[in-house]
Amino acid sequence: MELSKTFDAAAAAGKWTSLWKERRYFNSTPDSRTPFTVVIPPPNVTGVLHMGHTLNETVQDILVRRARMQGLNACWVPGSDHASIATESKVVAMLKEKGIDKNTLSRAEFLEYAFQWKEKYGGIIYQQIEKLGCSVDWDRVSFTMDDHYYEAVIKVFVDLYNKGLIYRGARMINWDPAAQTALSDEEVEYKDVQGNLYYVRYQAVDNPEDYITVATSRPETIMGDVAICVHPDDPRYQHLKGKKVIVPLVNRQVPVIFDTYIDRSFGTGALKVTPAHDINDYNIGIKHHLEVIDTLNPDGTLSEAAQIFVGLDRFVARKKVVQQLQQNGLLIKEESYETRLGYSQRSGAVVEPRISTQWFVKMEQLAEPALKAVTQGAIKIHPGNRFMATYRHWLENVKDWCISRQLWWGQQIPAWYGPDGSLQVAATKEAALELFKANYPDIQPGDIRRDEDVLDTWFSSWLWPMEVFKGITEPENPEFKYYYPTSVLVTGQDIIFFWVARMIMAGLEYEQEIPFKDVYFTGMVRDKLGRKMSKSLGNSPDLIGLIDQYGADAVRFGIMISSPAGNDLLFDESSLEQGRFFNNKLWNALKLIKMWEQTEATEVDHSSTDFAGNWFQARLEQAKAEIQQLLEQFRLSEALKTLYSLIWDDFCSWYLEWVKPAYGQAIEQKTLQNTIAYFEQLLQLLHPYMPFITEEIYSLLGERSEALCVSTLAPATDFDSELLAQGELLKNVITQIRDARGKNNLKPKETIKLFIETTSSGKYEPLTAILQKQVNAEELKFTSEAITGCVVITLQQDKYYLELNQQIDVEAQKADLKSQLEYQHKFLNSVRVKLGNERFVQNAKPEVVELERKKEADALARIQTLEESLAVLG
RNA sequence: GGGAGUUUAGCUCAGUUGGUUUAGAGCAUCUGCCUUACAAGCAGAGGGUCGGGGGUUCGAGCCCCUCAACUCCCA
Numbered sequence: 001m002e003l004s005k006t007f008d009a010a011a012a013a014g015k016w017t018s019l020w021k022e023r024r025y026f027n028s029t030p031d032s033r034t035p036f037t038v039v040i041p042p043p044n045v046t047g048v049l050h051m052g053h054t055l056n057e058t059v060q061d062i063l064v065r066r067a068r069m070q071g072l073n074a075c076w077v078p079g080s081d082h083a084s085i086a087t088e089s090k091v092v093a094m095l096k097e098k099g100i101d102k103n104t105l106s107r108a109e110f111l112e113y114a115f116q117w118k119e120k121y122g123g124i125i126y127q128q129i130e131k132l133g134c135s136v137d138w139d140r141v142s143f144t145m146d147d148h149y150y151e152a153v154i155k156v157f158v159d160l161y162n163k164g165l166i167y168r169g170a171r172m173i174n175w176d177p178a179a180q181t182a183l184s185d186e187e188v189e190y191k192d193v194q195g196n197l198y199y200v201r202y203q204a205v206d207n208p209e210d211y212i213t214v215a216t217s218r219p220e221t222i223m224g225d226v227a228i229c230v231h232p233d234d235p236r237y238q239h240l241k242g243k244k245v246i247v248p249l250v251n252r253q254v255p256v257i258f259d260t261y262i263d264r265s266f267g268t269g270a271l272k273v274t275p276a277h278d279i280n281d282y283n284i285g286i287k288h289h290l291e292v293i294d295t296l297n298p299d300g301t302l303s304e305a306a307q308i309f310v311g312l313d314r315f316v317a318r319k320k321v322v323q324q325l326q327q328n329g330l331l332i333k334e335e336s337y338e339t340r341l342g343y344s345q346r347s348g349a350v351v352e353p354r355i356s357t358q359w360f361v362k363m364e365q366l367a368e369p370a371l372k373a374v375t376q377g378a379i380k381i382h383p384g385n386r387f388m389a390t391y392r393h394w395l396e397n398v399k400d401w402c403i404s405r406q407l408w409w410g411q412q413i414p415a416w417y418g419p420d421g422s423l424q425v426a427a428t429k430e431a432a433l434e435l436f437k438a439n440y441p442d443i444q445p446g447d448i449r450r451d452e453d454v455l456d457t458w459f460s461s462w463l464w465p466m467e468v469f470k471g472i473t474e475p476e477n478p479e480f481k482y483y484y485p486t487s488v489l490v491t492g493q494d495i496i497f498f499w500v501a502r503m504i505m506a507g508l509e510y511e512q513e514i515p516f517k518d519v520y521f522t523g524m525v526r527d528k529l530g531r532k533m534s535k536s537l538g539n540s541p542d543l544i545g546l547i548d549q550y551g552a553d554a555v556r557f558g559i560m561i562s563s564p565a566g567n568d569l570l571f572d573e574s575s576l577e578q579g580r581f582f583n584n585k586l587w588n589a590l591k592l593i594k595m596w597e598q599t600e601a602t603e604v605d606h607s608s609t610d611f612a613g614n615w616f617q618a619r620l621e622q623a624k625a626e627i628q629q630l631l632e633q634f635r636l637s638e639a640l641k642t643l644y645s646l647i648w649d650d651f652c653s654w655y656l657e658w659v660k661p662a663y664g665q666a667i668e669q670k671t672l673q674n675t676i677a678y679f680e681q682l683l684q685l686l687h688p689y690m691p692f693i694t695e696e697i698y699s700l701l702g703e704r705s706e707a708l709c710v711s712t713l714a715p716a717t718d719f720d721s722e723l724l725a726q727g728e729l730l731k732n733v734i735t736q737i738r739d740a741r742g743k744n745n746l747k748p749k750e751t752i753k754l755f756i757e758t759t760s761s762g763k764y765e766p767l768t769a770i771l772q773k774q775v776n777a778e779e780l781k782f783t784s785e786a787i788t789g790c791v792v793i794t795l796q797q798d799k800y801y802l803e804l805n806q807q808i809d810v811e812a813q814k815a816d817l818k819s820q821l822e823y824q825h826k827f828l829n830s831v832r833v834k835l836g837n838e839r840f841v842q843n844a845k846p847e848v849v850e851l852e853r854k855k856e857a858d859a860l861a862r863i864q865t866l867e868e869s870l871a872v873l874g
Numbered sequence: 875g876g877g878a879g880u881u882u883a884g885c886u887c888a889g890u891u892g893g894u895u896u897a898g899a900g901c902a903u904c905u906g907c908c909u910u911a912c913a914a915g916c917a918g919a920g921g922g923u924c925g926g927g928g929g930u931u932c933g934a935g936c937c938c939c940u941c942a943a944c945u946c947c948c949a
Contacts, residue, residue, distance in 0.1 A: 748916095
């Protein structure tokens with residue numbers, strides 16, 4: 001069979017994706033094996049996978065594939081979430097383009113459009129997951145708005161309400177005027193912005209000459225002012241006790257109140273109090289029993305209550321108010337001012353603090369066990385405890401969770417209102433009606449109406465690890481009992497509160513069991529300049545484009561090799577290129593071995609191949625143990641680096657060269673078989689990282705009944721460290737001699753004669769054949785005395801004489817040896833200073849002192865060897 | 875304003891309880907090679923005193939204090 005010159009990534013990907021699927025390798029059912037369960041963090045149906053997802057899914061696939069090869073029953077559940085705000089706003093925009101106004105549709109009609117939209121665009125992410133090579137169980141695709149899932153969310157709402165953990169109340173909440181919905185605290189992102197501070201004059205009622213100046217960043221809220229607040233000890237305002245001032249533009253008379261809350265150094269030390277539009281003002285308002293005047297509409301325009309500029313957007317109104325104040329001579333000055341503004345994570349609009357009646361989850365009781373689960377070690381966070389402090393801080397200071405959203409796309413809140421506004425919570429209208437009948441025996445279905453709002457998406461996704469196995473709707477089902485708790489959760493550190501902490505709460509509340517044993521947080525993917533990836537910067541590459549260009553294996557390699565555990569990843573396409581080069585390397589190793597298979601087998605001298613094989617065997621076992629340990633610590637990037645170097649350097653550059661027969665000669669059968677076996681093990685180890693090329697090469701290396709992805713990975717065994725040391729010696733000698741050849745401008749084809757002066761020729765015996773071949777020596781002999789006229793190299797106490805067919809540069813040789821000698825003298829000196837220090841000899845551990853003594857002896861021996869070599873050169 | 879983290883070669887990072895020689899890797903750089911697996915390659919080489927300062931210790935990249943810069947989280 002003729003192998004193509006290069007690896008065809010696209011062809012291999014297509015072939016293996018369908019073969020894996022056909023053979024149902026990734027479909028899991030409960031059996032007697034230990035389960036290894038992973039639930040995908042469900043991507044948002046509206047989007048496409050970005051580089052952050054790519055990193056995330058790759059990490060999960062590596063863990064899942066490896067677990068599968070270790071004989072565990074691996075189950076990876078794919079899915080997506082309905083992302084209520086983001087999806088609804090996209091659907092609304094889509095309808096608008098069609099000329100349809102959402103408000104003219106019934107709820108049911110709207111949901112039909114939304115589901116159509118989800119079917120059309122939701123599939124894209126699944127295609128991407130597949131193209132990336134993810135070994136998910138496609139029979140288990142879950143969606144947070146599936147029927148059973150919807151039912152689960154309702155069930156949990158009703159249950160928490162009945163337990164007193166959900167309540168409805170009027171609070172100051174974060175309002176998104178663009179999406180026109182409430183947001184939870186976690187959905188608000190704060191950014192520093194340059195704003196203006198306006199100094200506005202409020203005249204005293206009883207004395208037109210007297211006034212108080214207030215600094216405000218939001219002049220458009222003046223119309224909602226109900227008081228001016230100053231510090232009780234502020235000498236500037238003592239005369240205003242019990243007085244009233246006039247609110248500009250609307251001429252309302254409001255009291256001057258006194259409260260120690262005021263920071264006297266800020267602005268003028270006087271605060272205008274607008275309880276409807278600022279959380280702090282709201283609290284002051286409650287304390288001082290002030291009226292609340294809400295001057296804004298839900299869409300961020302000024303309401304009737306504002307009296308002026310009604311209907312204008314808040315930012316437009318701000319300009320108008322400032323203009324008007326200026327005209328009235330009430331604006332003293334304007335100064336620029338650094339402030340922080342809250343932005344909606346979903347719509348990007350500036351969040352408006354607003355008093356609103358919403359549904360909340362009481363968090364305190366749920367938070368406590370969730371904190372314990374992590375602090376007491378039931379759940380381990382990786383890497384290290386980097387996120388422990390953050391997690392703890394949030395849970396110890398947790399605030400109630402606003403879960404209602406003024407949207408249609410989501411689970412509708414199962415609350416029903418009677419004719420008098422009384423409230424009942426029940427899963428169905430029938431059940432609610434029954435509850436109402438206790439007080440209203442004659443009540444009819446038409447008398448009650450359901451709450452219009454839906455629940456926060458996170459109120460559904462916090463049930464994800466349970467409900468994908470129907471753990472809420474059918475808690476006793478055997479699948480749930482088998483797969484839950486899941487093994488590892490891999491996610492971004494940015495959703496530690498939104499999602500991770502809440503899943504832990506839900507798991508402990510409903511199953512009295514943690515949802516996962518390990519949490520692995522990946523960093524954020526940035527561009528190579530360290531900037532966040534964003535659409536506006538245009539620095540976010542298209543995943544499918546990258547896969548088409550480099551192949552999925554190279555993309556996975558590139559993203560993993562540059563992804564230190566938990567750290568942000570600076571994404572650079574050159575790492576993908578490195579991945580492609582690695583593909584090429586693997587492919588060529590295959591080609592070489594295939595070539596050997598085709599040459600006629602003969603009896604050949606195997607003195608060199610025996611050592612090479614034994615050495616590589618030991619090296620392989622050593623690396624396997626290292627990789628095993630690194631993966632247990634979730635150090636996936638380092639494990640890949642180890643593997644990369646094992647394959648490229650140890651296997652290709654050293655081992656294959658050592659066993660490579662001379663041109664035209666055949667390889668010994670046993671060596672060939674061993675080589676294939678080593679290669680297979682390497683492919684197995686690499687498979688979780690680069691699934692396609694490893695499958696392809698594995699299938700070409702021999703006849704297979706099963707694919708590589710379900711082959712069993714043998715655990716690491718003991719290895720002979722003596723062999724490894726000999727291998728190191730051999731590599732060192734080869735490198736040094738090659739270096740000397742280079743320095744003397746020898747062409748690769750020019751041969752040398754090599755003489756080794758050593759007191760332990762035994763250790764060289766198994767190495768000589770390889771050594772001779774690798775440094776192109778026509779002759780290799782041991783000698784007991786110095787040989788003149790040669791290039792001299794020393795390694796430890798051994799000397800190597802290289803006889804060349806040309807004049808050697810004696811001065812350069814001498815200079816080289818002298819610099820080494822100088823190095824040794826300096827080193828010896830530093831060791832002797834240490835050993836000369838009595839306190840060191842007394843205090844340091846005996847083995848440390850012993851080690852220093854050995855260093856001293858080694859250095860002395862090296863110095864002697866070097867001096868002798870110098871003497872030979874004359 | 876509060877908290878967490880980071881700072882080691884040009885770049886990205888390792889460096890486990892302080893002592894295995896004068897700190898490692900990959901990429902990049904430089905030199906020499908078109909050697910029939912691979913120029914998407916091969917063979918070599920150079921490069922850092924571990925952010926600054928102080929301290930503890932026989933001994934500090936690692937522990938303590940302090941300053942600085944950057945990142946993130948929270949208010």
